[in-house]
Amino acid sequence: MTARLGDAPHVLVTGAAGAIGGATARALRRLRPRARLTLADLDGTGAERLGRELGGEVAVEACDLGTAAAARALHARAAARFGPLDGLVSSAGLMQVGALERMPWDAAEHLLLVDLVAPLALLHAAAGAMAARGAGFVVNVSSMAGRVPLKGCAFYGAAKAGLAMASEIAHAELAGRGVHVVTVYPGPVRSALEAGARAEYRPGLLTRHVPTGDAPTLARHIVEAVERGRARVVYPAVYALGYRALGLASRVALRLGPEPRA
Numbered sequence: 001m002t003a004r005l006g007d008a009p010h011v012l013v014t015g016a017a018g019a020i021g022g023a024t025a026r027a028l029r030r031l032r033p034r035a036r037l038t039l040a041d042l043d044g045t046g047a048e049r050l051g052r053e054l055g056g057e058v059a060v061e062a063c064d065l066g067t068a069a070a071a072r073a074l075h076a077r078a079a080a081r082f083g084p085l086d087g088l089v090s091s092a093g094l095m096q097v098g099a100l101e102r103m104p105w106d107a108a109e110h111l112l113l114v115d116l117v118a119p120l121a122l123l124h125a126a127a128g129a130m131a132a133r134g135a136g137f138v139v140n141v142s143s144m145a146g147r148v149p150l151k152g153c154a155f156y157g158a159a160k161a162g163l164a165m166a167s168e169i170a171h172a173e174l175a176g177r178g179v180h181v182v183t184v185y186p187g188p189v190r191s192a193l194e195a196g197a198r199a200e201y202r203p204g205l206l207t208r209h210v211p212t213g214d215a216p217t218l219a220r221h222i223v224e225a226v227e228r229g230r231a232r233v234v235y236p237a238v239y240a241l242g243y244r245a246l247g248l249a250s251r252v253a254l255r256l257g258p259e260p261r262a
């Protein structure tokens, strides 16, 4: 985080009740004990629990980020309560695995709204205000599944690829205006989302032995990227190979990657 953010930045974290959002909120609190945190999640009870754990100036928003309007309304409520955002961490998300044509359209559309439209609406709302003030940061949690094609992830991959592309472009556009945008490309990281997705694949060598990280370590990398002005985080580190050698990684993922059950 740059010094220009001051001692008590206002940071909105979505998916705060989840593994990666929660760990990032904890890492932010450790770095800036006086930060004002707005913790948003569908799981309001989990977000409340985290709020009590973190203490200090915390507001909890139990909300469903299933529409752009909900995302914009969340941004407006947060800004009205603690003032304009100094930081935004978009980590709320869901993952559903299944063959493209078998996924019910309603489920596919909901995934696209939560994983792509809502974070874009938040980025749009926050970036404008941050650029006008010449300071701020945004962290968008995408996925390696938005970089490398995985069977069963047509909609999830589409959402995460779209978010990553917008995030990378925003990084370039906003860098000269005091706003730092970080794109995060996690491979598997232990969480409820990850366990659910793993169960949707047929067990095999890859599902059993795929390198898997933990949320607190990823959160440390995220906060470091914010502080040091890095454009992206790829974690666990082994996936940096796949990030760079995209052609090869795509062929390997499609040929040897896991097969969805349905």
Ligand SMILES: NC(=O)c1ccc[n+]([C@@H]2O[C@H](COP(=O)([O-])OP(=O)(O)OC[C@H]3O[C@@H](n4cnc5c(N)ncnc54)[C@H](OP(=O)(O)O)[C@@H]3O)[C@@H](O)[C@H]2O)c1
Residues within 6 Å of the ligand: 014, 015, 016, 017, 018, 019, 020, 021, 040, 041, 042, 043, 046, 063, 064, 065, 066, 090, 091, 092, 093, 094, 095, 114, 141, 142, 143, 144, 145, 185, 186, 187, 188, 189, 190, 191, 192, 193, 194
């Ligand atoms: N863990 C991985 O392996 C991995 C890999 C790549 C990318 N990611 C991305 O990392 C982010 C965080 O995932 P995680 O691993 O920390 O999973 P997680 O522990 O399941 O956290 C995700 C959180 O988002 C919340 N959420 C889901 N739908 C929502 C909605 N409509 N409105 C508001 N909040 C909603 C969930 O609430 P509920 O629990 O109530 O549904 C949950 O608290 C996601 O965007 C995910 O796609 C994760």
